[in-house]
Amino acid sequence: MKIPPDLLPEGFRDRLPPQAEVAARVSRAMIDVLTSYGYARVAPAIAEFESALAERSGGAARNQHLRFTDPVSGHTLALRGDITVQVGRIATTRMQESPRPLRLCYHGQVLRLKAKQLRPERELTQLGAELIGNDSVAAACEIVGVAIDALEAAGVKDITIDFTLPDLVERLAEKALPLAPDKIDAVRSELDMKDAGGLSVLGADAYLPLLAATGPFDAAVEKLRAIDAGGALASRIQALESIAATVAGRANVTLDPTERHGFEYQSWFGFTIFAKGYSAALGRGGTYYIDRADGPSEAATGFSLYPDPLIDLAEESNVQRLFLPLGTDAATGAKLRSEGWVTVAALDENDSAAVLGCTHIWINGQAVTV
Amino acid sequence: MKIPPDLLPEGFRDRLPPQAEVAARVSRAMIDVLTSYGYARVAPAIAEFESALAERSGGAARNQHLRFTDPVSGHTLALRGDITVQVGRIATTRMQESPRPLRLCYHGQVLRLKAKQLRPERELTQLGAELIGNDSVAAACEIVGVAIDALEAAGVKDITIDFTLPDLVERLAEKALPLAPDKIDAVRSELDMKDAGGLSVLGADAYLPLLAATGPFDAAVEKLRAIDAGGALASRIQALESIAATVAGRANVTLDPTERHGFEYQSWFGFTIFAKGYSAALGRGGTYYIDRADGPSEAATGFSLYPDPLIDLAEESNVQRLFLPLGTDAATGAKLRSEGWVTVAALDENDSAAVLGCTHIWINGQAVTV
Incomplete structure (x- = not known):
């Protein structure tokens, strides 16, 4: 072919x-x-x-x-x-x-x-x-x-930063909401799919509130705080609040604490x-x-x-392109470029300012609008 | 391995x-x-x-x-x-x-x-x-x-522009110094190798003066002009002189009219x-x-x-790097960057201006030399 x-x-x-x-x-x-x-x-x-x-x-x-x-x-x-x-x-x-x-x-x-x-x-x-x-x-x-x-x-403009806690499940499983090690991956998968039923089947009802702790930062972080994790979440919540505070007024902040996609190698x-x-x-x-x-x-x-x-x-x-007719001397071109003009020099009589997309022509020592 | x-x-x-x-x-x-x-x-x-x-x-x-x-x-x-x-x-x-x-x-x-x-x-x-x-x-x-x-x-600084005429041999062979078509490549090769003996063996003595027409532009172009080519070179020489004139005072110009290496696809x-x-x-x-x-x-x-x-x-x-001690507020950092400073913010008490290669430290509202 x-x-x-x-x-x-x-x-x-x-x-x-x-x-x-x-x-x-x-x-x-x-x-x-x-x-x-x-x-x-x-x-x-x-x-x-x-x-x-x-x-x-x-x-x-x-x-x-x-x-x-x-x-x-x-x-x-x-x-x-x-x-x-x-x-x-x-x-x-x-x-x-x-x-x-x-x-x-x-x-x-x-x-x-x-x-x-x-x-x-x-x-x-x-x-x-x-x-x-x-x-x-x-x-x-x-x-x-x-x-x-x-x-x-x-x-x-109108930037949104979505926070996540990539090692959240591991941390909770270890410190507050015990999970058998062989169930951690399964729980993470159900959280990824936002599947409440799946979590229940796994006997991981304690993780259900995580699914609700998403959305605009202030409300979502309150829901995260409400999870009884015996203090295992306190330092993480405080950290997120500090980061959100530095962003305040410059970007919207949302929270999706169990979001893992693209964060396989992130830590906390x-x-x-x-x-x-x-x-x-x-x-x-x-x-x-x-x-x-x-x-x-x-x-x-x-x-x-x-x-x-x-x-x-x-x-x-908007670039201002200045056409330099045939015969414009080199020093003039150099001066105009040093002043910030983009210059387009005629190479022969056929070259035309309008055809070449110029906004101005250099005539009698002045930049005249095309 | x-x-x-x-x-x-x-x-x-x-x-x-x-x-x-x-x-x-x-x-x-x-x-x-x-x-x-x-x-x-x-x-x-x-x-x-x-x-x-x-x-x-x-x-x-x-x-x-x-x-x-x-x-x-x-x-x-x-x-x-x-x-x-x-x-x-x-x-x-x-x-x-x-x-x-x-x-x-x-x-x-x-x-x-x-x-x-x-x-x-x-x-x-x-x-x-x-x-x-x-x-x-x-x-x-x-x-x-x-x-x-x-x-x-x-x-x-100190730029040198070396001019060449990539189709010179073809042009001369066609218009002034006849060569059998099957000899053109051989003559070009000998010129590439600057091999006067090789040119003679090929019966291309008329091309020998090209080997001498190299070096600083003014002298070399005179040697090129001296080659009796019945006017076949006149327009090319005039063109080279025009280009050399626009470069005058900004770069040295040399001529190597038979140089082909890297110019296999150039025209005149x-x-x-x-x-x-x-x-x-x-x-x-x-x-x-x-x-x-x-x-x-x-x-x-x-x-x-x-x-x-x-x-x-x-x-x-020479970049001026300004160390911002712990507690410097964000607005100050933004203002200093907008003034052209590169700022390096301390993240904890261990960070040191000198270790981080900073030239200045922000102390009491002033950039102080380290």
């Missing part, structure tokens, strides 16, 4: 003007925010040894890599599917002697073996910040705040970011541990944003 | 701070220059159907792609090795109705099957501008000027960019044709820069 010249593989696409310019602008604005909070940029390699990447990725992610045999090394290489994992690798190897907390940020393309139903892209932009060496409430407050700042800088705190007008989540984050081959795992807190939907919906900025 | 956790495949590497920040700064500065000349950003997909990419790449490049079988489509996909080819595809398909000249620019990662001897990287940054629909002297002047501006914005004009302190070329460009499946090929002029060496050698900028 002859492939049409403009056809790209499923999940891949070109960005044309002005969308490609918007993409650059949005990413810059967000990265500038992360940098302003002291997060230093890292740029990990786009491919790694598949075995090493899979081992660090773990779980479902390990089979989600685009793989190829490298004719040079003879090894199987994988294209990265997540930059967070790479930042963890860098933090615990080449930067293991750097002082903690270590603040790192990144921006790049990630690739997926298969598209997800709600996200047809297999090449995605990922951008994020990781605070390595600290998973305290203070770290969580900073990370959530930086994520909101970054989205606001990209022009996102996780969050998902939504915004009005975007059907899918814009990003997520939380606290986690980075496994080290040569020592104890290291605590960290961070977030990842997937800004492609922002870019697709962002508005084009 | 167990792969060490910090080992990457040959030709791939991570950029750490501050080099990763330099990379972002250098690329931004260069892209901003291209944009200021009216080049609109495009962001082509990182992977394409291998057969389509190979067909458009042609020649040696077609076998230089990293390839993999896509489990989704069943097709072989290739990671791009050159963005110029992709821009040509976009210009002649989805943007074929856009007015000409069409100015497009790009910035992204390209991947190579094998490293080159002088360039061990297999993941490289490529950044460039293409002026599609025009390959005139005016177009060449603009493109060379934009390339110099971009490099200057990245802090590069090619150039390579060097700068003091960098052993390898920083980029190249020239005039060329974009083949179209559905019509005549289209003339274009452009350049590509490979800024990785710039990034590796660039100096770190």
